[in-house]
Amino acid sequence: MSEELGQEIRELWRRPSTRQAGERFNLGSPQQLGVVLFEHLGLPVLKRTQKTKSYSTGAETLEELARPPASPLPRACCAGAQLTKLKSTYVDALPALVAPDGRLPHPLQSGGGGHGPALFANPNLQNIPVRTELGQRIRKSLSSRRRADVLLVRTTARIDVAAS
16 A cells, blocks of 8 residues: 555656646645745745744645635645655554554553543544545554454543433
8 A cells, every 4th residue: 555655646746737836846845835836836825934934835725725716736735745644654654563463552542631532642543534535445454354353442521421
């Protein structure tokens, strides 16, 4: 799956929508992306960073720029960023965490100062998208091979509500 995603990311940058920039640039460089989007393509500057006052190219800004009728480049950047994030955070990282018995030991952390729901951490498996095909494939690869394996997550808040 990692190689397949890597190929998909490379293909994304070969598409006409990304060639619209007129030059090669590094998607991972907010500075280069900002120059291409706002100086070369003349897209409206929606926000600047607080610290350096450079162009904001965060996910929120790119999603706003990707709304129709927009240049196809911000949409491609959003897609590329999402694919890269899923690849590096889950597809490439999780196999290294698998224990010799084939299981993925994953400790839960209590959220909200000990009173919130239990959360997965490093990486947070709850952040894997549910509605996308890729998210479903990643989730399916994590499912148990044995029907008897169950994950039970409980918090005292939920037990109190259920008992009242």
